[in-house]
Amino acid sequence: MALSRAKRYALYNQQEKLEISLFPFLSIFLCVMGVLSFINVLSSFSAPQKIELTAQLETGYKVAYQIFSLPDGVINVPPTTHLRKLQKAVTSEDDKDTIKSIIQYREGVLKQLENHTGSVMNLARDPDIDDVLDTMRDIRSLNEIALKANYLYEEFLLFGIYPNGGQAYQKIRDVMTLTQDSRAISIGLEPLDANWTLNLKKTTNKQ
Amino acid sequence: MSKTPFNQLKINWSLAEDTSLDDLLAQAQNKLLSDPSNPELVYNIAEIHRHLGNKDDADANYKEAIKLTHERTKVRGEKLEKRLEKKRGSTRAKFLILTFLPVIAGLLIAGGLWKALADPDPIPAEANPENFAFTQWLAKQQMVKIITTLQKQNPELSFDFSRQASSKQSPMEFMQSLMQEDAIQRMKREQQNASTKKNDKGKDGRPEFQCSKEPAISCPASDIPSAAGELRQEVVLLMEAYRSVLENEQDCEKIEKSIESIGEQLQWRKSEARIKADLEDFAMECFYRQKNVEKTIEHARKLQCTGDAGYINSVYWYMTAITHHAQDTARAEASYQCFQEATDYIEKNTDFSPAYIASRHRESGALAWLYFNDLDSATNELQKARSLLKSISKKTPSILEVSGEIDLDLLETYVTANIDQDSFDELLHDINSSGRLTDGYKQIKDTLVTIYYLQNNKNDKAKITLKNITSRFKLMPEFICGWDWGGFKRGLNDSISDDSIREQAINMVDLADCYIDSSISQRITQSNAVAKWLQGK
Amino acid sequence: MKNLISLDSLTDIVSNSVGILIIFAVINLIHDDSKTYQLEIPIEHATDLSPVFFISKDDRLVHLDTDKLFANATLQATSGAAANKRLFPLDYSGLLGKIDRDNGISFYARDTTEWAAFQDLDKRQSNLRKTLDNIDPKKQYAYFFVYDSSEDGSGIGSGFEAFRKAREYLKSHAIKTGWQPVNSEAPTNICDKSFSPRCVYLPSYLGGK
Numbered sequence: 015m016a017l018s019r020a021k022r023y024a025l026y027n028q029q030e031k032l033e034i035s036l037f038p039f040l041s042i043f044l045c046v047m048g049v050l051s052f053i054n055v056l057s058s059f060s061a062p063q064k065i066e067l068t069a070q071l072e073t074g075y076k077v078a079y080q081i082f083s084l085p086d087g088v089i090n091v092p093p094t095t096h097l098r099k100l101q102k103a104v105t106s107e108d109d110k111d112t113i114k115s116i117i118q119y120r121e122g123v124l125k126q127l128e129n130h131t132g133s134v135m136n137l138a139r140d141p142d143i144d145d146v147l148d149t150m151r152d153i154r155s156l157n158e159i160a161l162k163a164n165y166l167y168e169e170f171l172l173f174g175i176y177p178n179g180g181q182a183y184q185k186i187r188d189v190m191t192l193t194q195d196s197r198a199i200s201i202g203l204e205p206l207d208a209n210w211t212l213n214l215k216k217t218t219n220k221q
Numbered sequence: 222m223s224k225t226p227f228n229q230l231k232i233n234w235s236l237a238e239d240t241s242l243d244d245l246l247a248q249a250q251n252k253l254l255s256d257p258s259n260p261e262l263v264y265n266i267a268e269i270h271r272h273l274g275n276k277d278d279a280d281a282n283y284k285e286a287i288k289l290t291h292e293r294t295k296v297r298g299e300k301l302e303k304r305l306e307k308k309r310g311s312t313r314a315k316f317l318i319l320t321f322l323p324v325i326a327g328l329l330i331a332g333g334l335w336k337a338l339a340d341p342d343p344i345p346a347e348a349n350p351e352n353f354a355f356t357q358w359l360a361k362q363q364m365v366k367i368i369t370t371l372q373k374q375n376p377e378l379s380f381d382f383s384r385q386a387s388s389k390q391s392p393m394e395f396m397q398s399l400m401q402e403d404a405i406q407r408m409k410r411e412q413q414n415a416s417t418k419k420n421d422k423g424k425d426g427r428p429e430f431q432c433s434k435e436p437a438i439s440c441p442a443s444d445i446p447s448a449a450g451e452l453r454q455e456v457v458l459l460m461e462a463y464r465s466v467l468e469n470e471q472d473c474e475k476i477e478k479s480i481e482s483i484g485e486q487l488q489w490r491k492s493e494a495r496i497k498a499d500l501e502d503f504a505m506e507c508f509y510r511q512k513n514v515e516k517t518i519e520h521a522r523k524l525q526c527t528g529d530a531g532y533i534n535s536v537y538w539y540m541t542a543i544t545h546h547a548q549d550t551a552r553a554e555a556s557y558q559c560f561q562e563a564t565d566y567i568e569k570n571t572d573f574s575p576a577y578i579a580s581r582h583r584e585s586g587a588l589a590w591l592y593f594n595d596l597d598s599a600t601n602e603l604q605k606a607r608s609l610l611k612s613i614s615k616k617t618p619s620i621l622e623v624s625g626e627i628d629l630d631l632l633e634t635y636v637t638a639n640i641d642q643d644s645f646d647e648l649l650h651d652i653n654s655s656g657r658l659t660d661g662y663k664q665i666k667d668t669l670v671t672i673y674y675l676q677n678n679k680n681d682k683a684k685i686t687l688k689n690i691t692s693r694f695k696l697m698p699e700f701i702c703g704w705d706w707g708g709f710k711r712g713l714n715d716s717i718s719d720d721s722i723r724e725q726a727i728n729m730v731d732l733a734d735c736y737i738d739s740s741i742s743q744r745i746t747q748s749n750a751v752a753k754w755l756q757g758k
Numbered sequence: 759m760k761n762l763i764s765l766d767s768l769t770d771i772v773s774n775s776v777g778i779l780i781i782f783a784v785i786n787l788i789h790d791d792s793k794t795y796q797l798e799i800p801i802e803h804a805t806d807l808s809p810v811f812f813i814s815k816d817d818r819l820v821h822l823d824t825d826k827l828f829a830n831a832t833l834q835a836t837s838g839a840a841a842n843k844r845l846f847p848l849d850y851s852g853l854l855g856k857i858d859r860d861n862g863i864s865f866y867a868r869d870t871t872e873w874a875a876f877q878d879l880d881k882r883q884s885n886l887r888k889t890l891d892n893i894d895p896k897k898q899y900a901y902f903f904v905y906d907s908s909e910d911g912s913g914i915g916s917g918f919e920a921f922r923k924a925r926e927y928l929k930s931h932a933i934k935t936g937w938q939p940v941n942s943e944a945p946t947n948i949c950d951k952s953f954s955p956r957c958v959y960l961p962s963y964l965g966g967k
Contacts, residue, residue, distance in 0.1 A: 076801065
């Protein structure tokens with residue numbers, strides 16, 4: 015009796031040592047794996063939390079003049095990147111001057127947006143009728159200068175509409191019906207989410 | 222106590238069976254000297270002590286045995302551990318290779334996919350041009366013929382009328398649109414008048430105009446808007462909004478059904494005849510496009526029964542066209558004469574603007590040429606229209622739009638005539654600054670300009686315009702225009718003497734022809750072919 | 759002994775997989791942070807297709823059956839209920855109508871509980887899906903009037919989400935879509951384009967292949 019007990023004692027010792035070390039280990043790993051894959055699946059399903067919008071957008075030769083329509087008003091983000099090339103392609107001095115003044119004005123607008131501290135979204139202003147008319151006139155003259163110079167460049171209006179931002183958009187469209195300048199300007203519309211922010215620094219630095 | 226427990230031991234150690242326990246103990250202790258860590262030996266010594274009654278010694282040896290067993294186990298465990306470690310090392314190496322390679326490959330693929338997905342979608346190169354009925358297209362082509370002939374005969378005629386028919390739609394639709402715009406303005410005017418004086422003229426619901434070439438039509442009561450009462454403002458506004466719904470509707474039966482059910486509901490009043498006429502006009506036009514002879518005539522009659530003078534010409538236009546299509550020449554001729562009578566009628570009527578009347582004359586001319594090959598009447602009608610249009614002093618947006626298109630027509634004649642560079646540039650400047658060019662018409666313009674450059678050997682400039690055409694096609698979802706190249710194409714034979722240039726010019730015309738049923742990508746291929754030819758020059 | 763070795767390699771595999779998952783999670787986080795949204799760049803274009811109208815509000819969608827709506831509105835207009843820009847019931851999915859010169863016919867959406875939730879698009883047999891499937895891409899395109907308003911400004915409760923989802927679904931069926939934002943002050947309206955250039959309803963998103 016005593017012999018067998020002692021023998022069993024020795025045998026138990028041998029096996030217990032390995033079993034105890036493995037199973038908690040496994041269960042912890044499985045748990046961690048489960049949680050991580052759950053998080054992974056969750057993050058892939060939920061909508062992206064923070065999206066940045068670029069200031070300069072184009073598709074082929076069509077360049078977007080972006081207007082972000084917010085509840086408090088609009089932010090105009092005029093394109094500037096290709097204007098200098100257009101300026102070079104143009105032969106008439108008058109047209110060169112027109113482009114130059116438009117570039118200057120637009121760069122001023124962009125600088126103002128860029129130098130603003132805090133959220134860019136706070137810069138939204140109620141659309142001013144004269145501003146809208148001026149914008150339409152500028153876009154029309156740029157498009158026509160490009161047409162005359164046989165240079166493929168066309169600006170169109172791209173509205174990014176935030177939740178509750180429809181009112182400002184409606185106002186701009188109403189003003190646009192007043193002018194013949196807007197007749198041939200194409201329009202694009204995109205619904206945006208409130209947490210999609212506009213990043214200007216990134217794109218203006220590129221220039 | 223028996224000696225049995227130690228018998229086996231004695232056999233193992235090769236001792237006699239009668240060896241005493243003391244001797245056995247001595248033997249064991251002796252053996253222990255040579256193998257001090259053998260737990261089994263110590264255990265046996267402890268057992269012998271126990272049998273000898275030395276309890277303390279036995280306990281000490283038992284403990285020693287257990288201690289030794291522990292040590293042994295430990296050593297064995299360590300050995301096992303080492304072996305496992307080695308094995309694990311090799312497994313891990315294998316695992317790393319087998320797992321990470323696919324994972325890295327997977328990551329690369331995922332990265333590639335991510336990039337591909339993050340890129341904006343390419344615009345599909347698709348979109349068919351308008352699938353217009355062939356006859357309508359043919360009609361337009363023939364109209365171009367008539368005008369080209371006219372231009373030859375009367376050079377001064379070319380600018381005003383060269384081809385106003387070119388529009389976003391078919392020639393007929395364009396003429397209709399001219400008329401409709403006018404009609405709407407009149408409608409508005411009438412609505413304003415309605416409040417002051419009751420617009421209740423007319424005789425018991427019969428059409429005011431009666432053509433001498435056909436018997437008086439008998440209208441079923443349901444087709445005559447005869448109910449008494451003032452114009453219902455809301456109904457008018459509602460039906461005007463409904464135009465937006467009907468505009469591109471291709472299901473004519475649906476239009477027909479809607480008109481019927483609305484008619485039943487509304488019980489059209491006499492004052493609202495124009496609205497009913499407008500709806501019937503949609504139906505008639507839709508059925509005409511489908512070349513449904515019976516239905517076109519049916520709705521033409523219904524339109525006639527509304528008794529609205531503003532739509533009489535429309536009735537006879539479609540009647541002429543559809544009966545001609547049905548090869549009923551006598552009826553087509555009668556309808557055409559009715560069209561002329563109707564034009565005379567509206568000319569005497571003060572309600573219609575000069576522009577409206579002028580466009581009726583133009584239609585009359587077009588009908589004469591299209592269906593009756595009557596160049597004299599066509600010339601006559603067009604001259605009438607021209608003098609009328611000249612008298613319009615106030616340029617409304619719609620007139621500006623038409624004049625923009627006339628400029629484009631003019632460009633075509635310039636290219637055909639290969640006019641001097643200065644006049645060409647001047648006109649081009651006007652076209653470019655009209656502020657109304659749609660993408661489709663920019664393509665038309667650039668095609669003409671390219672051909673002009675080609676025939677004047679300005680290949681560098683031609684290359685640029687051609688490249689612009691290709692780039693525009695790449696971004697165009699639907700190629701929509703209303704440009705008939707028939708006359709221009711015919712004119713190319715005379716205007717371009719060089720065979721290879723003419724061939725390329727014809728290719729250019731084909732790729733910019735909205736009525737040729739080819740996809741945008743086919744058009745791009747065509748323009749690339751021309752570009753390649755140009756490169757080789 | 760063999761048993762012990764296989765357990766050990768299992769631990770190995772598990773720990774390695776966990777490592778990979780952590781890497782994935784980190785990559786995911788990094789990516790999310792620097793995501794620059796590329797607008798699809800929709801441009802409205804002239805078309806030969808005829809519109810099929812929808813309203814999107816409160817994460818729900820409703821198809822505007824123009825035949826029915828205009829017939830019902832006509833009924834109301836003849837009875838005088840629509841006079842003086844009064845709101846009148848249209849007897850169609852809780853919509854109210856109004857007729858005036860500037861806006862043609864306007865549709866006011868008050869109660870949207872009857873409308874189909876956009877999540878129905880995931881259900882095979884849902885009515886919403888059937889309605890969208892009925893659009894013939896060779897003859898028609900879908901036009902959405904999308905409510906932009908929401909209580910907290912987050913977009914939840916507006917029509918944006920439902921519109922985006924429907925747009926995606928239609929795109930996969932090669933159907934073009936167009937839209938315009940509406941709200942309670944400027945509600946859905948259909949008017950005659952000869953009155954105003956704003957009365958045009960054009961597609962801007964191309965149907966994918």
